[in-house]
Structure formats: C-alpha cells, structure tokens
Amino acid sequence: EEVRNEQFDVILYQSRKNWEVDQHEILSGAQRDLPRIYLEHDPPRHAPQDAPTNTKHIVDDPNVLLVHCTHFNNLMWDNNRTPSRVIEHGVIVPDELRWTGELERGIVVVNGLKKRGRRLGHDIWQRAAEEVPLDLAGMESAEIGGMGPIPLTHLWEMETRYRFFFNPIRYTSLGLAVLEAMAVGLPIVGLATTEMVSAVCNGINGYVETNVSVLIDHMQRLLEDHDEAAELSKGARHIARERFGIERFARDWDETFRFVAGSRSSMVWAARGSKSLSAPSVAKMEA
Numbered sequence: 001e002e003v004r005n006e007q008f009d010v011i012l013y014q015s016r017k018n019w020e021v022d023q024h025e026i027l028s029g030a031q032r033d034l035p036r037i038y039l040e041h042d043p044p045r046h047a048p049q050d051a052p053t054n055t056k057h058i059v060d061d062p063n064v065l066l067v068h069c070t071h072f073n074n075l076m077w078d079n080n081r082t083p084s085r086v087i088e089h090g091v092i093v094p095d096e097l098r099w100t101g102e103l104e105r106g107i108v109v110v111n112g113l114k115k116r117g118r119r120l121g122h123d124i125w126q127r128a129a130e131e132v133p134l135d136l137a138g139m140e141s142a143e144i145g146g147m148g149p150i151p152l153t154h155l156w157e158m159e160t161r162y163r164f165f166f167n168p169i170r171y172t173s174l175g176l177a178v179l180e181a182m183a184v185g186l187p188i189v190g191l192a193t194t195e196m197v198s199a200v201c202n203g204i205n206g207y208v209e210t211n212v213s214v215l216i217d218h219m220q221r222l223l224e225d226h227d228e229a230a231e232l233s234k235g236a237r238h239i240a241r242e243r244f245g246i247e248r249f250a251r252d253w254d255e256t257f258r259f260v261a262g263s264r265s266s267m268v269w270a271a272r273g274s275k276s277l278s279a280p281s282v283a284k285m286e287a
Contacts, residue, residue: 038065
C-alpha cells in the first residue's frame with residue numbers, strides 16, 4: 001500500500017505478471033515512467049508459428065532495458081524494439097569445499113523432474129540411470145526414487161564426493177545447480193543444448209553431446225578413471241570462479257543499475273553508454 005509513495009531511481013520487473021498487472025495495480029503513474037529494467041529468466045518456449053525463435057517478448061519499448069541471463073536466451077528471443085544486454089549468473093559456494101570424487105556415482109539435481117517431463121529430461125534421466133549409477137536430488141524427486149529436496153549447504157557438501165554431475169535438461173536457461181556444482185569442482189556431463197555448449201568445454205570441465213549414448217560412455221569412463229575426473233574438476237572450478245563468480249555478477253548489475261538510472265531514452269543509451277552515478281534506489285518487482 002505504501003510503495004506508490006516511495007521514491008525510486010529504477011524499477012526492476014521479473015515476470016509477465018509484474019509487467020502486465022502488478023505495475024498498474026501497485027505503482028503510481030510517475031513510478032511507471034521511471035527508468036525500467038525487465039529481467040528475463042527463461043528462453044522462449046511457445047512459438048506462435050513454427051519455432052521458439054518467432055516468439056516476441058512481451059516488452060516492446062525502446063525506453064526499457066531487457067536483461068537476459070544467458071547469451072542463448074538473448075539470441076533466441078525476438079526482443080522487438082527493446083535494447084538488451086546479458087548479465088550471466090553468479091553463484092556463491094564456500095571456498096573451503098573441495099571435490100574429492102571418491103564416490104563412484106553421478107548426481108543429478110532437478111526440481112519436479114517427472115512433472116516437467118521431456119523439457120527437463122525425465123526420459124533421459126531414466127535411460128541414463130539404467131546404465132550408470134545416478135542419484136537424483138530436488139523437490140519431488142523422492143516420488144521417482146530420488147533423495148528429495150536437500151538444503152543447499154548440505155547438497156554442496158554431498159556433491160564433493162560424487163564423481164560427476166549429470167544434467168539431463170533439454171531446454172532451459174543455464175541452471176544454477178550446474179554452476180554451483182562446477183564451483184564445488186564437479187565435472188559436468190550434459191546435453192549440448194542452450195547455453196551449456198559455452199559453459200562446458202569437452203575435455204576441460206566435462207562433456208556435452210547431443211548423443212545420449214556418447215554421454216553415457218563418458219559417464220562410465222569417468223567412474224573408472226578418477227584421474228581424468230580430477231583434471232576436469234580443476235577446469236570446472238576455474239571456469240565457475242572466473243566466469244560465474246558472485247563478484248563479477250555484482251559488478252555487472254551495479255554498472256547496469258547506474259547506466260539505466262542515468263538514461264532516459266534508447267538514444268541516450270546508444271550515445272552515452274554506461275555512466276558512473278551514486279548508487280540508485282531500486283524497486284524490485286518480485287516474480
């Protein structure tokens with residue numbers, strides 16, 4: 001009830017409901033005219049014609065900044081007239097955790113895997129689990145033989161003992177569970193789709209393929225070869241810390257807030273670029 005009486009520099013939207021409903025019910029007219037950011041968390045899913053690439057984003061405004069969390073998402077969405085940039089994920093994992101990999105098993109972390117079906121790779125997980133010892137964690141995983149939800153700090157400690165992390169997901173943004181596993185030092189095995197193809201380099205921090213049989217071969221070999229897994233572990237930890245560290249994430253968002261708070265039109269953005277300002281006040285519209 002009091003939000004419309006507050007003063008802000010930037011409004012951050014994070015969902016379709018925020019954009020289509022909440023701003024009109026919660027914000028004042030003056031607040032709706034403030035510099036705005038729409039943070040898009042997902043790739044396009046539902047195409048109006050023949051492919052997700054034809055999906056137009058709900059924001060079509062040259063005076064809004066559309067932020068995507070992966071370059072793949074930015075590539076796939078039709079962003080209309082809206083200027084866009086990418087701020088990749090950042091993860092925090094305790095520095096003292098170190099991969100040991102003594103457990104000759106792989107771990108999978110997906111919430112609601114069964115009900116989310118093919119998109120999240122339920123069938124792929126089933127197939128791989130028939131040939132490779134895999135443990136499944138996540139909400140509703142106990143219903144299909146998994147371990148159920150596990151608190152993050154406990155999960156990270158558990159993961160250090162597993163030989164590798166397997167990601168069966170066909171189509172989504174780059175999952176935080178993958179990045180957290182990398183930060184712990186787990187080799188990553190997954191499908192060569194979406195942003196996974198740039199986050200995982202074959203032979204450096206894991207393996208990605210579109211051929212599930214080849215992925216199963218990689219997993220079986222890693223179970224037999226701890227030394228190879230150890231080399232991939234080093235690569236995983238390095239890439240996670242360098243590319244997906246929370247310090248880089250915070251810098252990117254701080255620069256973006258300052259940039260938008262000092263810009264009033266797309267013409268200004270194009271001409272001026274980023275500008276150093278005092279820290280802006282942000283109204284965050286929760287998803």
